[in-house]
Amino acid sequence: MAQPQQSAGAEAEQPPLRVGMVGYAFMGAAHSQGWRTVGRVFDLPRRPVLAAVCGRDAAAVRAAADRHGWAAAETDWRALIARDDVDLVDICTPGDSHAEIAVAALAAGKHVLCEKPLANTVEEAEAMVRAAEQARERGQLAMVGFNYRRVPATALARRMVAEGRLGRLRHVRVTYLQDWLVDPQFPLTWRLRREHAGSGSLGDLGAHIVDLAQYVAGERLSGVSALTETFVRERPLAGAVKGLAAAATGGTGQVTVDDAALFTARFPSGALASFEATRYATGRKNALRLELNGEHGSLAFDLERLNELSYHDGTESPAHAGFRRILVTEPEHPYLDAWWPPGHGLGYEHTFVHQARDLVHAIAEGRQPDPSFADGLQVQRVLAAVEESAEKNSVYTPIAV
Ligand code: SOE
Numbered sequence: 001m002a003q004p005q006q007s008a009g010a011e012a013e014q015p016p017l018r019v020g021m022v023g024y025a026f027m028g029a030a031h032s033q034g035w036r037t038v039g040r041v042f043d044l045p046r047r048p049v050l051a052a053v054c055g056r057d058a059a060a061v062r063a064a065a066d067r068h069g070w071a072a073a074e075t076d077w078r079a080l081i082a083r084d085d086v087d088l089v090d091i092c093t094p095g096d097s098h099a100e101i102a103v104a105a106l107a108a109g110k111h112v113l114c115e116k117p118l119a120n121t122v123e124e125a126e127a128m129v130r131a132a133e134q135a136r137e138r139g140q141l142a143m144v145g146f147n148y149r150r151v152p153a154t155a156l157a158r159r160m161v162a163e164g165r166l167g168r169l170r171h172v173r174v175t176y177l178q179d180w181l182v183d184p185q186f187p188l189t190w191r192l193r194r195e196h197a198g199s200g201s202l203g204d205l206g207a208h209i210v211d212l213a214q215y216v217a218g219e220r221l222s223g224v225s226a227l228t229e230t231f232v233r234e235r236p237l238a239g240a241v242k243g244l245a246a247a248a249t250g251g252t253g254q255v256t257v258d259d260a261a262l263f264t265a266r267f268p269s270g271a272l273a274s275f276e277a278t279r280y281a282t283g284r285k286n287a288l289r290l291e292l293n294g295e296h297g298s299l300a301f302d303l304e305r306l307n308e309l310s311y312h313d314g315t316e317s318p319a320h321a322g323f324r325r326i327l328v329t330e331p332e333h334p335y336l337d338a339w340w341p342p343g344h345g346l347g348y349e350h351t352f353v354h355q356a357r358d359l360v361h362a363i364a365e366g367r368q369p370d371p372s373f374a375d376g377l378q379v380q381r382v383l384a385a386v387e388e389s390a391e392k393n394s395v396y397t398p399i400a401v
Pocket of ligand 1: 026178204205208244286
């Protein structure tokens with residue numbers, strides 16, 4: 001896994017990178033923001049163009065195109081991937097359509113960016129990896145969108161671990177806590193149905209923290225012991241979704257995914273890890289927290305304070321050692337040479353700008369972007385091992401390779 005690079009030199013003589021995006025809801029809006037902004041902040045070898053956006057509802061997708069700056073609107077993703085003015089297909093749909101769209105887009109000669117989790121099942125993810133490997137031979141590239149790698153503070157954490165500042169890792173502790181499902185009357189949106197989302201908190205939030213923990217630690221998990229639970233099993237049926245929410249339409253339906261997933265895990269180096277993903281942590285809105293303890297020091301990160309990284313240098317004299325706050329806003333920090341002066345922080349949306357930046361560079365340079373579809377498949381295998389372990393009352397389950 002490569003380190004993110006600082007923004008590169010002058011504009012080169014390469015054609016624009018014309019993007020076609022499928023889906024325009026919460027993630028589509030976030031990706032649009034990334035594509036729209038990236039060329040205004042970073043010097044890029046190819047300039048992204050927002051060529052076309054796709055959604056099933058003609059009026060709604062036209063409105064989304066106007067709002068987010070897309071030149072054209074399509075109502076059929078097959079028409080989008082057939083367009084000659086699209087070089088890259090960005091998939092921002094629920095997980096049930098990732099595999100079909102990605103495989104078809106790669107077959108149509110496009111580069112692909114796919115939102116996380118890569119797919120709803122290991123089998124789908126395997127098919128996507130096969131398609132990406134074949135496409136790679138034709139010069140096309142595919143990436144999965146684990147955007148929390150692109151927070152300057154998490155990229156800095158990875159850099160500090162790789163530099164050996166923590167020494168040998170002993171603990172990696174990660175939680176991702178939200179609370180938008182606390183109300184049992186919250187409607188049954190697609191995120192609560194297995195056929196659409198694949199899993200619940202596990203795939204939605206657990207996928208992020210598995211990827212982030214492995215990215216920062218610099219190694220892959222080898223096995224897990226898990227518990228999952230569905231606290232509310234029946235909910236009001238949902239109408240049109242807005243953001244995460246939706247209006248109830250009358251009647252109820254079954255929740256078919258986990259509401260929370262807790263698991264412990266091993267890294268091959270001997271480090272122990274723990275993970276907690278839930279949408280029932282009352283009062284926690286988007287609390288992704290990561291702490292690493294190594295033999296020479298510790299690091300701690302909280303997404304709700306994403307311009308900061310806490311660092312304890314255990315080699316300092318105990319008289320003045322202790323956690324100190326690194327304000328991650330310096331030009332020496334990952335991604336930040338192109339942004340505001342020190343102290344003028346970034347937010348959630350900037351992770352999508354950085355994601356677009358890294359992908360544009362990889363495509364222009366003809367090299368595999370990180371995280372690859374193979375990386376996405378490996379996360380999918382971790383999620384599958386979690387489900388298997390939970391079904392077997394937490395029995396330790398090795399992760400398939
Ligand atoms: C909802 O839980 C959600 O939007 C996730 O789907 C995203 O991946 C995460 O970044 C924020 O929360």
